[in-house]
Amino acid sequence: MPKKSALITGITGQDGSYLAELLLDEGYDVHGMVRRASTEKFDRIEHLRDQITFHQGDLLDQRSLVDAIRSSKPDEIYNLAAMSFVATSWIQPTLTADFTGVGVTRMLEAMREAAPEARFYQASSSEMFGKVLEVPQTEATPFYPRSPYGVAKAYGHFITVNYRESYDLHATSGILFNHESPRRGLEFVTRKITWHAAAIKHGLQKELRLGNLDAERDWGYAKDYVKAMWLMLQRDTAEDYVIATNQSNTVRECCEIAFDEAGLGDFSKYVVIDEAFVRPAEVDHLIGSYDKAERDLGWKPETTFEQLIRLMTKADLELLKP
Incomplete structure (x- = not known):
C-alpha cells in the first residue's frame, strides 16, 4: 500500500510541528508549505527537517498554492496557516481578513483545481464564539466574534462548509479551543x-x-489536539467538530x-x-463541549x-x- 501524503500549511507553527510528528509516526510522506522570508524560523521543526519536503507558498498568492498542491500530491491537506495572534488583528485588521479569512478560499480553490479528491482540514477557532450565546459551546452554537481575528476565522469556517456542500469536497473544520504547549x-x-x-x-x-x-x-494541550485533526480526516464523512476540555x-x-x-x-x-x-x-x-468528538472520533x-x-x-x- 503506497504511503499517504499530507500537506501542512503553517508547518513551522506550534500545531504544525506536533501534527508533522504525528503524521510521520503514522507513516505519512509529509510536505510543509512555508513562506519565503529573509530569516527562516524552523526552530519548532528543526529535529524533523530532513524528514519533510518543503514547498514555498503563501495564502495571499493563489498560484503558489496550486503549485504546492500539484508538487506534493496530497491525500490530506491541513490548513493551519493564519495570522494567529488575536491582539495583532486589531492592529492589522485587513491583513488578518485577507490571510485568515480569504486565504482559506484561495486554498480551497487551489485544492479544487489540483487535488479535488484530497481531504481538507480547516483550523477554525473558539474565538468565533466570542460573546458566547450559550455555555458550553457546541457545533450548533451561533458565532458572535469579538475581534477581527474571530470574524476572519468565521469567514474561513463558513467558506469551508460552503465548498463542502457546493462542490462535494471532503472539507472539515475543527473548532479548536485554546491549546498550548x-x-x-x-x-x-x-x-x-x-x-x-x-x-x-x-x-x-x-x-x-x-x-x-x-x-x-478552555485551555488544552496542543499535542492532544492535533490528534483530533488527524482523526477528523480519517472519517469518510466530513463534519465539523469542537475540540476542547469542557x-x-x-x-x-x-x-x-x-x-x-x-x-x-x-x-x-x-x-x-x-x-x-x-x-x-x-x-x-x-468553554467547549467535546461530546461529538468523543462520540464520532473516540x-x-x-x-x-x-x-x-x-x-x-x-x-x-x-x-x-x-
Whole structure:
C-alpha cells in the first residue's frame, strides 16, 4: 500500500510541528508549505527537517498554492496557516481578513483545481464564539466574534462548509479551543506566564505584566489536539467538530500553577496589571463541549490544565537555565 501524503500549511507553527510528528509516526510522506522570508524560523521543526519536503507558498498568492498542491500530491491537506495572534488583528485588521479569512478560499480553490479528491482540514477557532450565546459551546452554537481575528476565522469556517456542500469536497473544520504547549509563542498569555515564571526564578526578570487576570479560557494541550485533526480526516464523512476540555480556567489560576512550579510562591508579588494588555472587546467565558468528538472520533483530552501549565513551566525552567 503506497504511503499517504499530507500537506501542512503553517508547518513551522506550534500545531504544525506536533501534527508533522504525528503524521510521520503514522507513516505519512509529509510536505510543509512555508513562506519565503529573509530569516527562516524552523526552530519548532528543526529535529524533523530532513524528514519533510518543503514547498514555498503563501495564502495571499493563489498560484503558489496550486503549485504546492500539484508538487506534493496530497491525500490530506491541513490548513493551519493564519495570522494567529488575536491582539495583532486589531492592529492589522485587513491583513488578518485577507490571510485568515480569504486565504482559506484561495486554498480551497487551489485544492479544487489540483487535488479535488484530497481531504481538507480547516483550523477554525473558539474565538468565533466570542460573546458566547450559550455555555458550553457546541457545533450548533451561533458565532458572535469579538475581534477581527474571530470574524476572519468565521469567514474561513463558513467558506469551508460552503465548498463542502457546493462542490462535494471532503472539507472539515475543527473548532479548536485554546491549546498550548512549550512550543507556544511567547506573545500568548500561558507561555508568557510560564516563561516569565522561569525567568524570574533564574534572576533574568523581575516582574510579569498582564491585563485581565479574570479572563477565562478552555485551555488544552496542543499535542492532544492535533490528534483530533488527524482523526477528523480519517472519517469518510466530513463534519465539523469542537475540540476542547469542557473546563475553563482563569489567567489567575495559570499564574498560581506556574509560579508554584517555579518555586516562587505567591505570584502577586511579581505580577503588575498593565492596561496596555486589556483587549478592546474581551471574550469572557469560552468553554467547549467535546461530546461529538468523543462520540464520532473516540477523542477526548488526555492532559489536565494543571499538568499542561506545569510541563510548560518545567520546559521553560530548562530552556532558561544558566
